Amino acid sequence: MRILIIQGHPAAAEGQRFDEAIAAAYARGATAAGHEVRCITVAALEFPLLRSSAEWEHGEVPADIGLAQADLLWAEHVVLVFPLWLGDMPALLKGFLEQTLRPRFAVAEDRSPLKQPLKGRSAHIIVTMGMPALFYRLFYGAHAVKSLRRNILHFCGIKPVRTSYFGMVEGNSGQRRERFLQKLEGWGRKAL
Ligand SMILES: Cc1cc2nc3c(=O)[nH]c(=O)nc-3n(C[C@H](O)[C@H](O)[C@H](O)COP(=O)(O)O)c2cc1C
Numbered sequence: 001m002r003i004l005i006i007q008g009h010p011a012a013a014e015g016q017r018f019d020e021a022i023a024a025a026y027a028r029g030a031t032a033a034g035h036e037v038r039c040i041t042v043a044a045l046e047f048p049l050l051r052s053s054a055e056w057e058h059g060e061v062p063a064d065i066g067l068a069q070a071d072l073l074w075a076e077h078v079v080l081v082f083p084l085w086l087g088d089m090p091a092l093l094k095g096f097l098e099q100t101l102r103p104r105f106a107v108a109e110d111r112s113p114l115k116q117p118l119k120g121r122s123a124h125i126i127v128t129m130g131m132p133a134l135f136y137r138l139f140y141g142a143h144a145v146k147s148l149r150r151n152i153l154h155f156c157g158i159k160p161v162r163t164s165y166f167g168m169v170e171g172n173s174g175q176r177r178e179r180f181l182q183k184l185e186g187w188g189r190k191a192l
Pocket residue numbers: 017018019082083084085086087088127128129130131132169170
């Protein structure tokens with residue numbers, strides 16, 4: 001399986017963050033099982049925010065975004081890792097998706113669901129957060145993740161989409177993190 005991991009924490013990668021460790025654990029498991037893996041660190045890319053529908057439709061695609069589009073076309077499975085910020089994905093990741101999922105690349109010219117260019121790919125959304133994950137799912141209805149899954153990924157033909165959450169991430173015990181990372185390696189091996 002060809003797997004693309006998109007690590008969406010806005011801070012520059014330093015190898016210290018839990019979201020980085022999640023991406024690395026998944027990649028380790030996947031590579032060990034013989035899958036091909038590519039990784040995009042959104043914080044390392046150069047791109048401006050889109051500011052109009054004209055730019056979205058016809059604006060020049062920044063070089064880093066062009067490379068990300070090529071990775072998406074290459075991939076059969078996409079793993080998206082990000083921290084929950086103000087109840088949603090961080091703005092930088094949203095900006096990256098707006099730039100990347102352009103008309104004709106991710107959405108057919110006539111918006112027809114029958115001609116979705118990225119159809120056939122599956123995805124796994126992995127979200128870390130400060131609150132307990134169960135609270136996010138039951139009280140808030142995991143609204144931002146539902147929107148990402150249905151409004152963005154399904155709209156581009158990417159399905160099925162699996163979701164996983166890691167709550168109470170701040171100040172949590174190393175043991176609990178370690179158990180989650182082991183699970184991640186297993187998911188990587190199975191390309192989940
Ligand atoms: C700007 C900002 C907004 C955040 N908003 C939320 C939130 O709405 N809900 C929540 O549970 N955690 C929130 N958090 C906590 C992050 O989700 C948590 O710190 C992150 O998943 C772990 O990554 P880090 O500590 O390596 O940055 C927020 C953190 C920051 C910096």
